[in-house]
Amino acid sequence: METNHDxxxxxxxxxxxxxxTFVLKxxxxxxxxxxxxxxxxxxxRWLKQIPETANxxxxxxxxxxxxxxxxxxxxxxxxxxxx
Numbered sequence: 001m002e003t004n005h006d007x008x009x010x011x012x013x014x015x016x017x018x019x020x021t022f023v024l025k026x027x028x029x030x031x032x033x034x035x036x037x038x039x040x041x042x043x044x045r046w047l048k049q050i051p052e053t054a055n056x057x058x059x060x061x062x063x064x065x066x067x068x069x070x071x072x073x074x075x076x077x078x079x080x081x082x083x
Contacts, residue, residue, distance in 0.1 A: 022035075022071075022076045022077060022078070024064060024067060024068060024071075025064060025067070026061055026062065026063050026064055026067065027061070027062055027067055028060050028061055028062075029043065029047075029060055029061070029062060030060070032062060032067065032070065032077075035077035035078070036074070036077045037077075046070070046073070046074060047070075049073070050069050050070060050073050051069075052065065052066050052069035053066045053069060053070065
């Protein structure tokens, strides 16, 4: 009976990164911008183009509905969609 099992299939190598899942919740504008990894000026331009984000109740926060509107227009951060 062989007891030497290769359990390395389930482990990530030191240089691999586990995939992240996006959590739909309220984010600060900075948090969401950093998830998209884009400059602040680009993110502000994006927000101006999305009617739901034009009037944020709080200066630096986007509520769940506003975050969902950004996702509908720009996709999930870190996921590339090719057309």
